Amino acid sequence: MGTPEFAVAPLQAILEDGHQVSAVVTVPDKPAGRGRKLRSSAVKEFALKQGLKVLQPEKLRNEAFISELHALKADVYVVVAFRMLPAAVWQIPKLGTFNLHASLLPQYRGAAPINWAVINGEKKSGVTTFLIDDKIDTGNILLQREVPLSADETAGSLHDKLMVVGAGLVVETINQLATDSIQPKKQQETVDLKPAPKIFKEDCKIDWAAPGKQIESLIRGLSPYPAAFTEITGVELNGVCKITGAKFIPGAANGASAQMKIEGKKLVVSLVDGILEISQIQPQGKRSMPAIDFINGIQDKSQTFKLS
Numbered sequence: 001m002g003t004p005e006f007a008v009a010p011l012q013a014i015l016e017d018g019h020q021v022s023a024v025v026t027v028p029d030k031p032a033g034r035g036r037k038l039r040s041s042a043v044k045e046f047a048l049k050q051g052l053k054v055l056q057p058e059k060l061r062n063e064a065f066i067s068e069l070h071a072l073k074a075d076v077y078v079v080v081a082f083r084m085l086p087a088a089v090w091q092i093p094k095l096g097t098f099n100l101h102a103s104l105l106p107q108y109r110g111a112a113p114i115n116w117a118v119i120n121g122e123k124k125s126g127v128t129t130f131l132i133d134d135k136i137d138t139g140n141i142l143l144q145r146e147v148p149l150s151a152d153e154t155a156g157s158l159h160d161k162l163m164v165v166g167a168g169l170v171v172e173t174i175n176q177l178a179t180d181s182i183q184p185k186k187q188q189e190t191v192d193l194k195p196a197p198k199i200f201k202e203d204c205k206i207d208w209a210a211p212g213k214q215i216e217s218l219i220r221g222l223s224p225y226p227a228a229f230t231e232i233t234g235v236e237l238n239g240v241c242k243i244t245g246a247k248f249i250p251g252a253a254n255g256a257s258a259q260m261k262i263e264g265k266k267l268v269v270s271l272v273d274g275i276l277e278i279s280q281i282q283p284q285g286k287r288s289m290p291a292i293d294f295i296n297g298i299q300d301k302s303q304t305f306k307l308s
Contacts (some may be wrong), residue, residue: 001025001234005042006124006163007080010100011165014078015050016077019174022072023053025082058067061086076177079132090132095177097132100170102162103196105130106187109137110196113154114162119221120194121213124148125158127166129173131184140184142173152247154223162302199226201234206230212248212271219246227282234305236298244288245280260305262298265290269307 002011003026024047032039040048047054057065060083069092077090077097090097103113104126110116117125119235126146133139143166149158176182192302206215206228219228223244232241251274260269260278269276282288295301 001066001077001082002043002080003027003041004081006102006159006166007082008046009045009163009167010078010080010170011043011046013171014174016172017175019171021050021052022074023069023083025055025057027083028056028058029155057195060089065147066092072202076174078174080166080170083133084136085132087134097168098129098142098173098177098291099132099137099139100166101128101130101137102159102166103145104128105137105141106189108196109193111198114158115199115221116194116196116220118149118153118155118158119217121217122149125162127162127169129169130229138187142182142184142188143169144167152220154220200225202228204228206307208269209272212274212276215271215276216246216248216285219243223280224288230281232305233308235300235303239284241284242282242288243278243280244282245291246276246278248274248276250274258307260307261303262301265292265295266296 001024002008002162011021011024024043026041026047029038029040029044031037031178044056045055055065055068059065066088069089074093076093076095079085079097079099081100084112085097101109101113102125103117104108105128108116108125114125124146126144128144129142130137131139131142145168147158147161147165151299174184204222204226206218208215208219208230222228227242227244229242232239248271257270257272260267262268267278267281269278278291281291281294285296
């Protein structure tokens with residue numbers, strides 16, 4: 001059971017390990033793009049290429065859907081980036097229903113664990129398989145794998161790392177459940193738990209009064225999607241501008257705070273505690289581009305841009 005690209009790798013790994021996938025459950029096709037044409041999930045597209053049965057229920061409590069699940073007689077359900085399941089579904093298989101979560105539970109329960117780990121400047125993350133219960137990401141842990149974060153980690157690069165590690169962990173979890181060689185462990189409820197709630201637009205706006213390292217982490221944690229943004233005002237450019245690549249250089253600021261300017265082949269912003277060097281930027285109505293391309297498109301390179 002899954003939807004995005006993150007769920008495709010585990011499905012592929014399950015097939016390559018020789019397991020029989022009786023069905024794939026994913027979301028209904030949805031209209032997308034300017035033409036509003038129906039678009040299938042990444043999981044559905046992969047499943048159809050593999051000749052797998054695909055189920056797309058509108059409602060997970062639908063009696064016909066639940067009856068079909070019973071008829072499949074699957075030993076275990078694997079859930080990766082899907083919807084919250086009702087007990088009538090997750091209680092069906094004899095070996096249980098487990099979820100792959102992109103964090104080291106109990107830390108970062110919620111919809112956006114990858115983004116928040118980078119935003120918060122974590123040094124490590126990982127993946128967890130756990131048995132689903134009636135709450136969100138609280139079930140007994142089966143297996144975990146730790147993954148270190150690099151100094152320039154982005155949400156995109158961490159996504160790709162955890163997708164690969166998670167695919168292997170899913171297969172290992174299935175095999176250990178099948179041989180009854182795994183002991184589920186209750187999650188430890190500590191006082192310093194960090195949540196990973198869904199990210200909304202207001203979470204993506206850059207606060208230029210914040211410390212520089214915090215701003216850099218926000219940009220990396222939202223890159224490439226949904227992307228950190230700012231309002232920009234200048235002679236040649238106005239409007240919303242997304243920033244998806246930047247590096248903070250601590251030290252004395254070299255100008256008025258929250259102003260962006262061109263210094264040779266560099267695009268820099270003065271902060272309260274140093275300088276932010278922008279490497280990737282997307283002005284409103286334009287494509288995302290390297291900073292040097294942005295610079296080349298500016299006629300008056302002595303102008304400054306106010307950020308808010």
